[in-house]
Amino acid sequence: MLDFNKPYLTGKEGHYIYQAVLSGKISGDGMFTKKCHAFFEQRYGFKKCLLTTSCTDALELAALLIDIQQDDEVIMPSFTFVSTANAFVLRGAKIVFCDSRADHPGMDEDQVEALITPRTKAIVPVHYAGVACDMDKIMALADKYGLYVIEDAAQAIDSFYKGKDGVKKPLGGIGHMGAFSFHETKNIMSGEGGMLVVNDEKFINRAEIIREKGTNRSQFFRGEVDKYGWVEMGSSFLPSDIIAAFLYAQLENLDDIQKKRKQIWDAYYVALKPMESKGLFTVPVLPDYATNNAHMFYLVFNNLAERTDVIKKLKDSNIWAVFHYLSLHKSPFYTDKHDGRDLPQTDRYTDCLLRLPMFYELDPTVVIDFFKKL
Amino acid sequence: MLDFNKPYLTGKEGHYIYQAVLSGKISGDGMFTKKCHAFFEQRYGFKKCLLTTSCTDALELAALLIDIQQDDEVIMPSFTFVSTANAFVLRGAKIVFCDSRADHPGMDEDQVEALITPRTKAIVPVHYAGVACDMDKIMALADKYGLYVIEDAAQAIDSFYKGKDGVKKPLGGIGHMGAFSFHETKNIMSGEGGMLVVNDEKFINRAEIIREKGTNRSQFFRGEVDKYGWVEMGSSFLPSDIIAAFLYAQLENLDDIQKKRKQIWDAYYVALKPMESKGLFTVPVLPDYATNNAHMFYLVFNNLAERTDVIKKLKDSNIWAVFHYLSLHKSPFYTDKHDGRDLPQTDRYTDCLLRLPMFYELDPTVVIDFFKKL
Numbered sequence: 001m002l003d004f005n006k007p008y009l010t011g012k013e014g015h016y017i018y019q020a021v022l023s024g025k026i027s028g029d030g031m032f033t034k035k036c037h038a039f040f041e042q043r044y045g046f047k048k049c050l051l052t053t054s055c056t057d058a059l060e061l062a063a064l065l066i067d068i069q070q071d072d073e074v075i076m077p078s079f080t081f082v083s084t085a086n087a088f089v090l091r092g093a094k095i096v097f098c099d100s101r102a103d104h105p106g107m108d109e110d111q112v113e114a115l116i117t118p119r120t121k122a123i124v125p126v127h128y129a130g131v132a133c134d135m136d137k138i139m140a141l142a143d144k145y146g147l148y149v150i151e152d153a154a155q156a157i158d159s160f161y162k163g164k165d166g167v168k169k170p171l172g173g174i175g176h177m178g179a180f181s182f183h184e185t186k187n188i189m190s191g192e193g194g195m196l197v198v199n200d201e202k203f204i205n206r207a208e209i210i211r212e213k214g215t216n217r218s219q220f221f222r223g224e225v226d227k228y229g230w231v232e233m234g235s236s237f238l239p240s241d242i243i244a245a246f247l248y249a250q251l252e253n254l255d256d257i258q259k260k261r262k263q264i265w266d267a268y269y270v271a272l273k274p275m276e277s278k279g280l281f282t283v284p285v286l287p288d289y290a291t292n293n294a295h296m297f298y299l300v301f302n303n304l305a306e307r308t309d310v311i312k313k314l315k316d317s318n319i320w321a322v323f324h325y326l327s328l329h330k331s332p333f334y335t336d337k338h339d340g341r342d343l344p345q346t347d348r349y350t351d352c353l354l355r356l357p358m359f360y361e362l363d364p365t366v367v368i369d370f371f372k373k374l
Numbered sequence: 375m376l377d378f379n380k381p382y383l384t385g386k387e388g389h390y391i392y393q394a395v396l397s398g399k400i401s402g403d404g405m406f407t408k409k410c411h412a413f414f415e416q417r418y419g420f421k422k423c424l425l426t427t428s429c430t431d432a433l434e435l436a437a438l439l440i441d442i443q444q445d446d447e448v449i450m451p452s453f454t455f456v457s458t459a460n461a462f463v464l465r466g467a468k469i470v471f472c473d474s475r476a477d478h479p480g481m482d483e484d485q486v487e488a489l490i491t492p493r494t495k496a497i498v499p500v501h502y503a504g505v506a507c508d509m510d511k512i513m514a515l516a517d518k519y520g521l522y523v524i525e526d527a528a529q530a531i532d533s534f535y536k537g538k539d540g541v542k543k544p545l546g547g548i549g550h551m552g553a554f555s556f557h558e559t560k561n562i563m564s565g566e567g568g569m570l571v572v573n574d575e576k577f578i579n580r581a582e583i584i585r586e587k588g589t590n591r592s593q594f595f596r597g598e599v600d601k602y603g604w605v606e607m608g609s610s611f612l613p614s615d616i617i618a619a620f621l622y623a624q625l626e627n628l629d630d631i632q633k634k635r636k637q638i639w640d641a642y643y644v645a646l647k648p649m650e651s652k653g654l655f656t657v658p659v660l661p662d663y664a665t666n667n668a669h670m671f672y673l674v675f676n677n678l679a680e681r682t683d684v685i686k687k688l689k690d691s692n693i694w695a696v697f698h699y700l701s702l703h704k705s706p707f708y709t710d711k712h713d714g715r716d717l718p719q720t721d722r723y724t725d726c727l728l729r730l731p732m733f734y735e736l737d738p739t740v741v742i743d744f745f746k747k748l
Contacts (some may be wrong), residue, residue: 053431
């Protein structure tokens with residue numbers, strides 16, 4: 001069976017874990033956590049990076065930082081992972097779901113303004129498949145209405161947005177905060193793992209406090225206060241330095257990993273794009289303001305039946321391809337909380353989108369051959 | 375400098391991490407997570423074990439499971455780690471702090487009943503230093519008033535309570551739920567890490583759902599439902615299987631680790647107990663219903679000045695000893711939320727308790743010699 005995903009080892013993960021253990025400190029914020037923070041801050045110019053145990057937790061930290069209160073409204077796509085919504089629901093927010101674009105599963109930026117009310121507190125754009133949302137439009141709305149923007153950059157490592165000013169900006173570094181995932185299905189991974197990027201400096205101090213169980217321990221260790229205590233509500237967001245050690249080995253090989261994934265992605269694109277004319281599926285569209293980080297290669301079929309048929313045939317050919325997500329506005333948990341609006345593009349991607357195998361060590365030939373013979 | 379704590383490697387941690395990676399699945403709930411769950415369920419008879427990224431997260435999962443609502447009251451000691459309180463504060467609870475015992479830093483069980491009101495939802499006994507609270511008294515109150523009991527067993531691995539029925543019960547397995555920590559300072563550790571033990575079967579199904587981001591994914595993989603979706607508010611509590619692999623290597627050596635730690639603890643006790651007569655400090659008291667898991671050896675001094683003086687002298691002798699906790703009811707965050715009751719024992723332990731170095735590879739002679747010469 002050809003796997004859908006296979007975690008890739010660069011070779012130094014075990015060595016770095018051993019180093020972390022020898023350092024005598026493998027709880028959170030050890031030497032490799034600091035190395036990972038420095039890597040991201042230097043490479044992408046992020047103001048403040050904070051590793052977390054998951055992207056879910058990074059989003060929860062963001063929700064605490066913007067002080068979400070009961071019945072505050074948060075606008076996000078319905079076609080996303082449950083954690084995007086859960087993080088804000090846990091704080092009492094009402095989720096206002098936005099439909100996807102017709103040409104791309106990302107949130108339709110042009111539909112956001114109509115969803116803003118006096119209770120709206122934040123917009124959470126999801127950079128689906130690592131492809132940028134049109135951040136100029138979203139940031140303009142945030143400015144106009146005084147909203148926070150939390151980028152769900154779970155899939156968006158090493159991907160960029162080039163807006164009207166022509167400057168290439170790293171995803172996760174544009175909104176007030178950005179959340180990344182290092183789950184094993186991601187380009188760079190540590191099994192489970194995540195990171196919050198804080199771009200608005202006013203949040204940095206509280207981010208450190210909330211992440212350290214609501215204590216000012218970070219300030220204490222920098223000598224800024226003479227004892228530390230419980231100063232705010234918080235949680236434990238720190239991953240073990242074992243996780244950071246693993247992640248750092250991956251980060252050192254980021255360029256190699258990205259190069260290889262782009263080769264695979266391009267091979268898919270070159271082979272499958274011409275097949276669009278047969279009318280069975282379409283391949284991904286990249287807006288001209290977005291770069292491609294080769295996180296995912298997906299096809300969009302005409303309907304659920306045709307997708308189901310292809311999944312079955314792939315399985316019969318020993319190829320494991322998977323679909324996601326299920327429209328959150330129609331989920332058992334949220335259907336009676338949703339305001340009833342129809343979100344047709346979301347439902348279309350729910351029924352019709354299929355992800356092809358995508359990992360560093362993949363030879364895509366067998367998948368491409370399958371579609372040639374289809 | 376003699377460290378206060380030093381993480382101990384049993385030798386197989388790296389090997390198991392390598393195995394986890396080779397398995398092709400290092401996200402949550404992989405092969406080593408299952409091995410850890412089985413270990414605990416078999417050794418201690420726990421009904422359901424669920425690894426989490428920290429004890430903090432295990433407590434948060436418990437708070438979600440008992441459905442804490444705004445202004446629900448939760449009774450717990452003030453002399454505890456901030457996470458005990460944060461987990462419930464995050465859900466809107468009011469913390470009602472109970473004083474410590476005169477003979478032990480654990481919560482004074484005899485003061486709990488007076489703190490119960492119609493808004494009380496749960497009692498959270500903390501088994502300080504791995505020494506059991508008097509659970510018969512606490513469970514009787516829970517029965518009488520219909521309250522939940524969440525054991526904070528962060529320090530209490532492999533420790534037991536023998537109540538009126540004469541049966542030795544593992545801590546964490548007595549209340550409705552129990553939360554354990556595998557932080558690097560604990561007997562068994564994985565850097566950061568934790569576990570929720572669910573003893574009341576009615577919580578098991580929802581525990582799995584909330585831990586899997588509010589989805590019924592666990593049921594799906596067992597074939598109990600034909601698709602999975604968002605069915606409830608949830609979060610991501612799963613640690614990477616890298617963490618579980620590390621932890622499993624420790625668990626395989628639990629008996630050896632416990633034996634060694636008890637030798638160190640006993641050496642401290644035998645040497646320091648006779649020095650109590652000098653009037654400078656007292657050594658730990660173990661109630662006859664509690665076993666000793668040798669998590670911690672602490673001294674209680676007469677006042678802050680005398681403790682401060684000894685810490686300084688220890689430091690001058692290159693021995694690192696630490697104090698904790700700071701009374702939560704007097705913390706910057708909670709002082710104006712506390713009901714104003716004086717908690718004199720809590721304040722006494724805050725000022726007077728000192729933890730001595732305690733780890734597997736420790737030779738306690740140098741510390742004992744220090745006190746002999748004091």
